[in-house]
Amino acid sequence: MEITEIRKLLREQNQRIGILENENQLLKKEVLELKHTVAKMSDNISHYEEKIIDLETSDVKPNARRLLLPITDSPSTTPVPVDPVAFYAYMSANEASPSAHFTLKFDVVKTNLGNAYSKHSGTFVAPVSGAYVFTYTIYAQTRGAIFLNLFVNDAVFGGSISDTQETGDWDSETSTVVVSLNKGDDVNIRTTQASSTILSYHEAKTTFAGWKISNA
Structure with missing residues (x-):
């Protein structure tokens, strides 16, 4: 067992x-x-x-x-886009013997990108800060002179004289300026003194133009 x-x-x-x-x-x-x-x-x-x-x-x-990571210690090579701002206008008729301090009104507006120029006041108002170019051409009638200044906020920034001495002689002057504007600054062209008629007709137009070339 x-x-x-x-x-x-x-x-x-x-x-x-x-x-x-x-x-x-x-x-x-x-x-x-x-x-x-x-x-x-x-x-x-x-x-x-x-x-x-x-x-x-x-x-x-x-x-x-x-x-x-983004590079913060070197400048960007990408160009900053510029919003289109440009205008071109001319006077539709002669201005006979304008008085001193008369603001020229270029009432036929052919280009107005940005809608910054007013044909009623003859004034351009900067929609944004930046660098702008302005140019104008003025025709003066026989035997007389037109003294003009380009104003920025009521301050003289440029000027020209259209002067004719002989019978049958017409004169034209063109002036161009580059201006750094702040938003809201206004630009126009005024007479300092005038002893002649400003001419503007189909063969010789008195014109005013401007455009933005860079942002502030």
Whole structure:
């Protein structure tokens, strides 16, 4: 009876040993796989650390930064767009012996980009700050003189004289100025004194024009 039980116990122990050995083999396999994974991850980490060191100790880092971040320490080479502002107008009829300080009104408007020139007042009002070019051509009749000034906010900025001395002689003068204007500044042309008729007809027009060349 005792021998039978001993044999039974031995069989059970052998079965348990077999189970433990199988589990041990599985655990060893899992441990080996984990070791392999850890080793691979360590290699990857070392590779990235070397890359970071290279970026910190070479010219690659500034170059990489320039690709990722905006450059703030150098001027932009991209031109700033200029909104179109331009006008061209002429007088539809002669102005006979205008008085001093008379504002010329160029009432036929052919171009008015930006709608900054008024044919009713003869005045251009800057819609935005910037640099502008203004030019005008004045025709004077026989035996007389026209003294003109270009005004910016009631201050003289330019001028011209159309003077004729002989019978049958007509004279024209053209003046061009470049002006830096603030938004809301006004520009017009006025007589200082006049002893002649300002001519403007189909063969010789008295004109006024201007355009913006740059932003402020």
